[in-house]
Amino acid sequence: DTGVSQDPRHKITKRGQNVTFRCDPISEHNRLYWYRQTLGQGPEFLTYFQNEAQLEKSRLLSDRFSAERPKGSFSTLEIQRTEQGDSAMYLCASSLAVGSSGNTIYFGEGSWLTVV
Amino acid sequence: AQTVTQSQPEMSVQEAETVTLSCTYDTSENNYYLFWYKQPPSRQMILVIRQEAYKQQNATENRFSVNFQKAAKSFSLKISDSQLGDTAMYFCAFMKHNAGNMLTFGGGTRLMVKP
Numbered sequence: 173d174t175g176v177s178q179d180p181r182h183k184i185t186k187r188g189q190n191v192t193f194r195c196d197p198i199s200e201h202n203r204l205y206w207y208r209q210t211l212g213q214g215p216e217f218l219t220y221f222q223n224e225a226q227l228e229k230s231r232l233l234s235d236r237f238s239a240e241r242p243k244g245s246f247s248t249l250e251i252q253r254t255e256q257g258d259s260a261m262y263l264c265a266s267s268l269a270v271g272s273s274g275n276t277i278y279f280g281e282g283s284w285l286t287v288v
Numbered sequence: 289a290q291t292v293t294q295s296q297p298e299m300s301v302q303e304a305e306t307v308t309l310s311c312t313y314d315t316s317e318n319n320y321y322l323f324w325y326k327q328p329p330s331r332q333m334i335l336v337i338r339q340e341a342y343k344q345q346n347a348t349e350n351r352f353s354v355n356f357q358k359a360a361k362s363f364s365l366k367i368s369d370s371q372l373g374d375t376a377m378y379f380c381a382f383m384k385h386n387a388g389n390m391l392t393f394g395g396g397t398r399l400m401v402k403p
Contacts, residue, residue, distance in 0.1 A: 175332070203389055214292075214379050214393030215333075228388055263333070267389050275389055279325075279333040 174198070176280035178264050184286045185254055192250045193283040197266030204247050205277065206239055207263040208232065215263055221247060222269055254287045290315045290382050292394035300400040301370045309365045309397045311380030319385035322356065322363045328376040339363065370401045
């Protein structure tokens with residue numbers, strides 16, 4: 173059983189460059205989430221998909237951020253014109269959408285972004 | 289909006305002893321779920337235990353148990369017989385019922401288990 177996988181695990185980029193992270197969820201999971209976690213803090217919700225539909229976006233997701241899940245499988249998170257404040261770990265997670273809610277969410281190991 | 293507060297930034301415990309991590313939350317919801325997640329250094333976050341708010345019985349998972357006080361909006365985690373592998377960040381998290389499974393996390397407690 174493969175868990176949630178993320179790529180790349182680490183990325184160092186210069187301010188102003190664009191970066192893209194990829195997430196492959198657990199294969200049968202139809203919900204996929206992106207969270208951001210800064211050092212010493214808890215994760216903060218960014219956005220989530222059910223299949224290919226993006227159903228919710230946080231106010232944290234500025235217009236420089238875009239997430240896609242084109243075929244309802246893997247997802248990408250792109251950050252354009254990166255700023256130093258974007259430095260964080262970007263966590264992907266997935267779950268089933270069975271019944272009402274409360275389903276267990278499984279996290280990937282995260283993609284660390286450092287903007288210099 | 290929901291908020292989750294973990295008032296203990298760091299804790300330590302001797303191996304084999306018991307430790308309790310605190311969590312309080314604020315919500316106007318009646319139906320929700322509460323979770324404790326563990327994040328070891330440089331490793332992925334994994335679920336430790338979950339509690340449905342409509343259940344009065346406290347959840348237990350082997351050495352991990354919770355004390356859920358709905359009226360007080362308190363959800364503490366007790367780790368018995370602490371092991372070195374329990375060293376990690378622990379996050380308390382809240383999920384509204386029928387809200388797309390989105391989690392609201394607390395700021396975390398760093399737990400160090402000492403030999």
